[in-house]
Amino acid sequence: MGPKLGIYLKNYPREISKGDLVEVTFYKDDKNYLYLTKFNTLLNLRTEVIDYLSFRKGEKISLSIKKLKSLARTQKLFREGKIDLLHLVPQESSNGYPIVVKSIRQDDEEKIVLWCFHNRGSCMQIELRRFIDIDSFGRFLGLMQSEGNKNNFKNVEFANASLKEHKDFVRYLHLLGINSELINVDCIHTSQREKAKDAISSYEKKVGIAVKNVYSSDNNKYGLGFKLKIRNVIFANIVMFSMDKIRKLITERKWNRNLTLLAEAYFAKLLSGDGNVDLAFKNRRLPQGRIKITDGNLDYLQDYQILMKRFGFNPRLLEKHIIVRSYFKLDQAKWLLKIKAFENNPNSKKLQTFINARTK
Structure with a gap:
């Protein structure tokens, strides 16, 4: 635990009352820090601002303070070819605590500062890029x-x-x-x-x-x-909210250009983690190829099956073996490499072996 420090505010704007959401900007040397909190004349400082500005007991602090109005969540996931992360910020945490958002302009890009509080305290605030x-x-x-x-x-x-x-x-x-x-x-x-x-x-x-x-x-x-x-x-x-929402979007919604790009990227790394490529030569000169995804959660497997169908595969879900799998053709093998599926593991070599055998 870091040091416990606080500030007594003798003078403050009249429109601010105890318990109001406020944004406080602290200044020290050539640095400043935007701090979201609930107002009290005795303002407790959280570890993140103490550490960032190296505050010490007894030193004088420069600051500005004003009421905070939390930023409303946006209705659309995409904006000008980017993910709008503000759309994916829940109104409340999993425990029912409100999540407060403030937009700032920094380094020539828009960022969001987020903070969450409850009756007994608060969480460490965090700063994220808005457009991803x-x-x-x-x-x-x-x-x-x-x-x-x-x-x-x-x-x-x-x-x-x-x-x-x-x-x-x-x-x-x-x-x-x-x-x-x-x-x-x-x-x-x-x-x-x-x-x-x-x-x-x-x-x-x-x-x-x-x-x-x-x-x-x-x-x-x-x-x-x-x-x-x-x-x-x-x-x-x-992240937890985004995982559920995006998985449902790419399995249930009609795809436009942005959703297609999102689904391909998601599928590629899903395969890199939980996927595998099987090649079977048997007595054939040309190999048969099959991709499979293993997961102990049946709901996830059902979503993966839908996703594979939307990409043109013909998957089967084998509940007993906790896998969903599908044979693939030459054009599908090339497509898997194109989207960089299995990029960092040996399965990419299996795909290339399949392609080489079928293009001789």
């Missing part, structure tokens, strides 16, 4: 759907054996506005501490994020692997 590249956002959600947590509204977590997927995931986080200081990485191993040292060095070099915790677990399915976490309630709520 469609392809990157789709791939981020595809990775989350396949290798991330689905029901934890406190953290966003991601685990994958491939460092390339970790690197991609971090890049998507940065595009959303998540800075590296908010990203925590754990190294998990099964009694392989010495081997873990080399793996950590490789991870930090290739992914660019410091590994903060190392521990042993018999439940680690990779033997030695990495788990990435962002501990922020508001961001977790946005």
Whole structure:
């Protein structure tokens, strides 16, 4: 826990009353910080502003204060070829606490500052980009759907054996506005501490994020692997809400250009995480190819089946085996490579083998 600091406000605008939502801008040296809170004459400071401006007990603080009107959510997901993240911000957190939004202009782009509060306190506010590249956002959600947590509204977590997927995931986080200081990485191993040292060095070099915790677990399915976490309630709520909403949109709505791009990006990374390619030669000169997606959640498998049908596949859902699978043709194999499905894993070589065998 950081230091507990507060400010006594002797003078403040008359139109502001105790309990009103306010935006306070703190100034120190050449830095400033927009702080969302509920008004009180004794204003408690949260850790994020104390750390950012290096506040110390007893020092004088410059600030401006005014009433805050939370930004209304937008009705449309897309705006000028981008994802409008404001559309995907829930009105309330999973616990029923209101999420407050303020729009700011910074570095020549629009960003949103978000804060959530309840009777006993509040969550750490977070700043995100408002307008996001469609392809990157789709791939981020595809990775989350396949290798991330689905029901934890406190953290966003991601685990994958491939460092390339970790690197991609971090890049998507940065595009959303998540800075590296908010990203925590754990190294998990099964009694392989010495081997873990080399793996950590490789991870930090290739992914660019410091590994903060190392521990042993018999439940680690990779033997030695990495788990990435962002501990922020508001961001977790946005991601969980987005995963459900976007999955339903791309399986139920008629596709336009933007939805098609979003669906392709999502499907590509879903396959990279939970998908696999099977090639069967048997007595044939030419191989048969089949893609499959494995998931223990039947509702998800049903959505994946619909998605595969919309892409022109003929999938079968095998509930007993918790998979949905479909044979694919030459043009479909080429399309899978085109959308960069399986980009960071050996299945891309299987697709290329299939294509080479059928184009000789």
